[in-house]
Amino acid sequence: MKSTPINFQQKLGLISEHWQPRVVAEMNDYQFKLVKIQGEFVWHSHAETDEVFMVIEGALRLEFRDGKVELRAGEMYVVPKGVEHRPVAEQECKMMLIEPRGTVNTGDVGGPMTAQNDVWI
Numbered sequence: 001m002k003s004t005p006i007n008f009q010q011k012l013g014l015i016s017e018h019w020q021p022r023v024v025a026e027m028n029d030y031q032f033k034l035v036k037i038q039g040e041f042v043w044h045s046h047a048e049t050d051e052v053f054m055v056i057e058g059a060l061r062l063e064f065r066d067g068k069v070e071l072r073a074g075e076m077y078v079v080p081k082g083v084e085h086r087p088v089a090e091q092e093c094k095m096m097l098i099e100p101r102g103t104v105n106t107g108d109v110g111g112p113m114t115a116q117n118d119v120w121i
Helices: 008-012
Strands: 022-027 030-040 051-057 059-064 067-072 076-079 085-100
Touching: 008 022, 008 030, 008 085, 051 059, 051 067, 067 076
Parallel strands: none
Antiparallel strands: 022 030, 030 085, 051 076, 051 085, 059 067, 059 085
């Protein structure tokens, strides 16, 4: 058993690319992933799971086909499974994602923004 806490800022300092989630911990079948984002992501959904977005630093806009949710540091939102969404950050945003192991960041869409899965830092 590890006896060292996970420091978000230290781990985020190891991430140089946007839209490339990195795993920092697991609990049961769920992974805790840190990511830096900036700009617009692809419209996508996750048919089998909800997705948690927790903003650590910066601001995030989650766009939906029928509205949007604005998040700031210290706030979180759960996107229900099957709901099409698109994360957008005008400036760099640092976040944590919580989702089941194996969840693909682009959901059912795929494409060039698909990150390698299960990469630990």
